[in-house]
Amino acid sequence: MDSLVPLLWQATLETLWMVLPSALIAQLLGTSLGVALILTRPGGLRPHPALFRVLDAAVNVGRSLPFIILLVLLIPFTRLVTGTSIGSTAAIVPLTVAAVPFVARLVEGALRDVPSGVTEAARVVGATTPQIVGKVLLPEARPALIHGFTVMLVSLIGYSAMAGAIGGGGLGDLAIRYGYQRFETDVMVATVLLLLVLVQGVQWLGDRAARRADHR
Structure with missing residues (x-):
């Protein structure tokens, strides 16, 4: 058990290193894309049907690709950005790309729920338009945006475990190398429990933050 603790600690740090930067970058890019969708849609503040169709199609394509396939497709791009296609740092690239369209759709939905009378x-x-977005739409949708960020974080934790299956590091890699390939059941159970703790912790913090942001 003593030898397992350092492995679990290192794997947890690698998982956090993969998830947190990916989540922050994806939230920034996805929010921008979601705002663009809400502005350019028919009836939006800056309607542009052609641009909306392009953005909408891009988001749909991004969301329809299974993450394991996306990991493989992005190997050349990942190697170009990070210099390698394996390891925790390399996994940030596909995790971010996978999360951006997901965030964009969540942001679009949150902003659409803002009462039209407010805008x-x-x-x-x-x-x-920038003032309406920055001082009306985003503040009014803050609770829903926090919920969306929480959902995205939970999804990225799951994706990071999948990335570990092809050399991404983290808890998923530990579970595969020790729990599955070496038939060490205690390692598998420990990694599953840690993932559950991470997910529950993120969900609890996200729910609490959303309640504090909701002033209705």
């Missing part, structure tokens, strides 16, 4: 009132008083 109309802002337009009446002369607010510009």
Whole structure:
């Protein structure tokens, strides 16, 4: 058991290293894409049907690709960005790419749920589009956006375990190399429990943050 603790600690750090940067980058890019979708859609603040169709199709394609296939498809791009296609740092690239369309759709849904009367009132008083987005839409949708970020984090933890199956490191890699290939059941159980703790912790923090942000 003493020899297992350092392995679990290192694998947990690798998982966090994969998930947290991926989540932050994906949230930034996905929010921008989600805002673009809500602005350019028919009836939006800046309707542009052709651009909306392109963005909408890109998001649908990105969401339809299974993550394991995306991992393989992105190997050349990952190697170009990070200099390698294996390891925790390399896994950040496919994790980010997989999360961006997911975040974009969640952000689009959250912003669509903002009452239209709120944005109309802002337009009446002369607010510009950036002001409406930054001071009306995003603040009003904050609880839903936090929920979306939480869902994305939980999904990335699952994806990171899958990345470990092809050399991405982290808890998934530990479970495969020791728990599965060496038939060490205690390692498999320990990694599963750690993943459950991570997911439950993220969900609890996300729910609490969303409740604090909801002033209704």
